[in-house]
Amino acid sequence: MWEQVKQALVQSTLRFLTRFASMLPGLVALIVAVLVSILIALIFAFVIQRLLIRMRFGERLVEWGFSSPGESTTKGPALVVSRVIAGLVILVGFFVGITAFDVEWTSQLARSALGYIPNILAAGLVFLVGVIIARYLGRSVLIGAVNMNTGSSPRTERW
Numbered sequence: 001m002w003e004q005v006k007q008a009l010v011q012s013t014l015r016f017l018t019r020f021a022s023m024l025p026g027l028v029a030l031i032v033a034v035l036v037s038i039l040i041a042l043i044f045a046f047v048i049q050r051l052l053i054r055m056r057f058g059e060r061l062v063e064w065g066f067s068s069p070g071e072s073t074t075k076g077p078a079l080v081v082s083r084v085i086a087g088l089v090i091l092v093g094f095f096v097g098i099t100a101f102d103v104e105w106t107s108q109l110a111r112s113a114l115g116y117i118p119n120i121l122a123a124g125l126v127f128l129v130g131v132i133i134a135r136y137l138g139r140s141v142l143i144g145a146v147n148m149n150t151g152s153s154p155r156t157e158r159w
Contacts, residue, residue: 034093037090037096041089
């Protein structure tokens with residue numbers, strides 16, 4: 001009886017170690033892909049941030065009607081854009097690393113997640129266009145109200 005239990009434990013341990021050993025190259029490839037994507041993301045973020053600062057991206061946003069991001073108008077929006085791009089590069093590197101496992105479900109996961117990227121980019125573009133139009137219309141209404149000499153709204157009395 002104890003001999004059968006011992007054999008079952010040895011066999012299950014061997015199966016586990018065999019499966020773990022077969023997954024080890026994929027795990028190493030995932031780690032390498034993520035580390036390389038982090039390095040590439042840092043380089044991209046640095047270059048894009050410097051480029052946007054040099055182009056005075058923060059000041060241009062204020063000129064286009066966006067509210068001032070705070071004390072550092074030159075660095076704030078450029079930092080946000082560069083970090084978003086760096087995050088996307090790291091995410092793509094993670095999905096590339098997952099596909100290294102060469103298992104069907106990981107490939108399907110990566111394909112379905114990467115399939116959402118065009119939808120997310122389109123939604124971001126629609127949102128950005130909507131914000132720009134809303135700012136323009138808001139400013140136009142304000143200028144129209146000032147030109148028509150409308151006073152401020154009447155104050156309501158508190159109870």
